[in-house]
Amino acid sequence: MHIADGVLSVPVWTGCLAVTAAITGVSLRKMKAEDTPRIALMTSAFFIASLIHIPMGPTSVHLILNGLVGIILGPLAFVAILVGLILQAVLFKHGGITTIGANTVMMGLPAVGAYYLFRLHRLFKFRVSAGIFGALAGGVAVFLGAVILALLLVTTGSEFIVVAKLAVWAHLPVMVIEGLIAAFVVTFLKQVKPEMLGA
Amino acid sequence: MHLPEIDKYAHLDSPLHSWDPRVKIVSLFCLILSMVLASNLLVAGLGLMLAVALVFLSRIPFGFVFLHLRWVMLFVLLFFIIMPLTVSGEEIARFHFLSISRRGLELASLIGLRAFSAVLLVFPMIGTMKFSSTTAALQRLKLPNKLVQMIIFTYRYIFVALDEMGRMFMAARARGFRSGTNLHTLKTVGNLIGMLFVRSYERTEHIHRAMVSRGYDGTLRVLDEFALAKKDFLKAALVVALALGLYFAGWTL
Numbered sequence: 001m002h003i004a005d006g007v008l009s010v011p012v013w014t015g016c017l018a019v020t021a022a023i024t025g026v027s028l029r030k031m032k033a034e035d036t037p038r039i040a041l042m043t044s045a046f047f048i049a050s051l052i053h054i055p056m057g058p059t060s061v062h063l064i065l066n067g068l069v070g071i072i073l074g075p076l077a078f079v080a081i082l083v084g085l086i087l088q089a090v091l092f093k094h095g096g097i098t099t100i101g102a103n104t105v106m107m108g109l110p111a112v113g114a115y116y117l118f119r120l121h122r123l124f125k126f127r128v129s130a131g132i133f134g135a136l137a138g139g140v141a142v143f144l145g146a147v148i149l150a151l152l153l154v155t156t157g158s159e160f161i162v163v164a165k166l167a168v169w170a171h172l173p174v175m176v177i178e179g180l181i182a183a184f185v186v187t188f189l190k191q192v193k194p195e196m197l198g199a
Numbered sequence: 200m201h202l203p204e205i206d207k208y209a210h211l212d213s214p215l216h217s218w219d220p221r222v223k224i225v226s227l228f229c230l231i232l233s234m235v236l237a238s239n240l241l242v243a244g245l246g247l248m249l250a251v252a253l254v255f256l257s258r259i260p261f262g263f264v265f266l267h268l269r270w271v272m273l274f275v276l277l278f279f280i281i282m283p284l285t286v287s288g289e290e291i292a293r294f295h296f297l298s299i300s301r302r303g304l305e306l307a308s309l310i311g312l313r314a315f316s317a318v319l320l321v322f323p324m325i326g327t328m329k330f331s332s333t334t335a336a337l338q339r340l341k342l343p344n345k346l347v348q349m350i351i352f353t354y355r356y357i358f359v360a361l362d363e364m365g366r367m368f369m370a371a372r373a374r375g376f377r378s379g380t381n382l383h384t385l386k387t388v389g390n391l392i393g394m395l396f397v398r399s400y401e402r403t404e405h406i407h408r409a410m411v412s413r414g415y416d417g418t419l420r421v422l423d424e425f426a427l428a429k430k431d432f433l434k435a436a437l438v439v440a441l442a443l444g445l446y447f448a449g450w451t452l
Contacts, residue, residue, distance in 0.1 A: 004274045005235050006313025028345045033417025036345050037410060038403040040352030045399035047353065048360040049392045055380050065392075072396065083349045087357070090325055091203050093318045094270040097228070098235050159306055162285035163278065177385065184389025185396070193397045 001064055001145060001171070002088070002103055005096035009156040016152070017101030020082060023108070027079045035076075042073060043080040047087060054177055061174050067141030067182050070111035071118045071134065072189075072196055078108040102152055110144035118186075119198075130197065131187040138182025139175045146171035202361055203267060206330045208259045215257040215327040219431040220336035226438040227253075227324040233442035234316035238449040240305060243312035246445055250319035257323040264322055271318045275311040282307040330354060335423040348419045356399075363398060367391050 008016075031039065046069050053060040070077040082104045089095040095103050114137035121133035150164035189196050209216070215223065234250065237243035254264055288302030325333055334354075338347045371387060378384045 002270070002274075004271055004314040005231070005317035006237075007278070007310050010236065024346065025343070028343050031345060033345070034407065034411070034415075036348045036417065037352050037407055037415075040349045041356050041399050041403045041406065042396070043349065043353045044356035044360045045395050047357050048364050049395060051361075052364075052388060052392070054384065054388065055378055057380055068392075079346070079349065083346070083353050086350060087354060090321065091205055092270060093267045093321060096314070097231050097317060097321065159282065159286045159303070163281050166281065180382070180385045181389050181392065184386050185393045188390050188393030189396065192393065193400065196396065196400055 001107070001149065002085075002095040003099045003106070003149070003152070005098050007156065007160075008099060008102055008152060012152055012156050013098050013102050015101075016105045017098075020101040020104045020108070023078050024082055027076055031076060031079070039073065039076055039080055040083070043083050046080065047084050050084075054181075056173060056177070061177060063181060064107065064142055064145065064174070064178060065138075065181075066107040066111040066145060067114040067138035067178060068185055070114035070141060071137055071182070071186065074115050074198070075112050077111040077115065078104070081108040081111055106145050106148045106152065107141075109148065110141040113144060114138065114141040128187075130190045131183045134186030135179040135183035139179030142171055142175040142178045146175075202358065205325055206328065206333075208257075208263065208326055209329045209332075211258045211327070213256060213258045213327065214434065215253070215323045217430075218327075218434055219425055219427055220328050220332045221339050221425060222427070222431045222435045223327070224324060224333070224336055224340065226435040226442075227320055229439050229442040230445075231317050231320050231324075233445040234320070235313055236446060236449070237309070237313055237316075240309055240312065242445055242449045243309055243316070245448070246316045247312050247319075249441060249445070250316040253323045254319050257327050259322050259326050264319065267322075268315070268318065271314050275307075275314055278307045278310050282310075332423060335421045336425070338419065338421050339425065344419055351419070359402075360395065360399060364391070364395055367394060 046065055050063050050065050053062050066077070066081060069080055073080050082100070085095055085100055085103050085107070089097060089100060117140060118133050118137040121129045124133075146168045150168050153160040153164040153167070186197065230249075230253075234243070234246040237246050254261070283299045283303040284297055286300050286303030286306060288300040290298045291301045291304070292299040328336075331351075334347055334351050337350070338344065368391065371391060376387055378388070
């Protein structure tokens with residue numbers, strides 16, 4: 001899911017960097033100064049949770065959790081994901097330096113989308129609606145991320161069409177796993193700490 | 200699970216360690232840019248050699264560096280497998296129904312060289328100073344204060360969260376949990392993640408109150424004092440000249 005340095009064309013990665021800078025600027029202005037440590041602490045929890053590997057047949061996948069970040073942090077998820085990706089690039093060399101913007105757009109925009117999708121669960125009053133919308137938000141966030149990844153690759157050059165298609169297909173099982181995990185986490189939080197879901 | 204310590208070799212002594220953090224970050228970023236912009240294999244190859252030379256100069260052990268290249272290798276491998284088979288162009292080899300195109304192979308190699316050079320340069324850039332110096336330098340380079348604070352606090356608490364998660368998984372295993380490809384695993388992991396979030400959420404309250412009682416008002420004050428010397432600028436001039444050289448070499452070679 002992370003794009004390394006040296007693949008994307010210059011207009012693509014600089015454009016993504018500009019989008020990331022603009023959204024981050026607006027988000028930081030909206031974030032209250034004393035909220036910084038709170039958001040950062042949740043970001044570190046997400047960072048660690050995304051290291052968990054889920055066995056999938058003979059191999060395993062690691063969690064992305066961008067949908068859950070969105071559900072819990074709302075629009076501020078974008079900045080949280082930017083910080084997480086900076087640390088992943090520096091600590092694990094996962095991702096890249098010039099592609100931080102591209103990776104943040106790819107995971108951050110779907111995260112914010114997941115937040116608005118999840119909020120719809122309040123329109124339905126039945127018992128498992130939070131879980132169902134959690135699953136939808138978690139799955140859709142991964143799917144949108146894969147679609148943005150594919151778009152970025154295809155805009156870079158037509159040589160990448162097959163890689164882009166493959167990337168979307170490879171994310172389908174991940175999407176199912178992420179959706180289920182999001183459903184279980186949301187159900188758990190609904191019972192244990194409903195205020196975290198903005199209730 | 201283990202978190203790599205990026206500043207494990209910050210205590211060494213090398214021309215890169217003694218370089219002013221601000222100038223170092225900016226100069227090496229220019230060099231990374233020139234690697235990413237490399238337009239042909241020759242320039243990208245030169246770039247990789249330069250990156251290796253800088254890692255060597257930083258005295259960071261190559262074993263340590265090599266351990267961190269796993270993700271880049273996987274990423275580059277993906278392109279190496281797919282692109283020679285799918286990009287159309289002059290055919291250089293053929294196995295049954297698979298044909299290898301020269302253009303695809305060249306493109307994959309170019310991507311590989313650029314990606315490896317850029318990643319290698321992160322070691323001389325960030326690995327040659329304490330992480331607190333890096334964040335202080337970012338602050339001085341006018342990155343938004345709140346963003347720098349977010350990076351500092353997140354970095355500080357990922358180690359706490361890692362310990363917490365380690366304990367929770369150990370407890371789950373002690374109760375007989377084994378992970379596998381099934382719904383039960385997903386449910387258990389979901390509950391553990393939920394618990395990690397709840398604990399972090401509750402901890403934010405305590406930490407925030409403790410910080411406020413010590414005078415935290417939402418701004419970050421950097422105590423590190425940096426002093427620029429002539430040597431810092433000489434190193435910067437050299438590195439930026441190399442970056443420009445690589446960039447313009449791509450036009451003529």
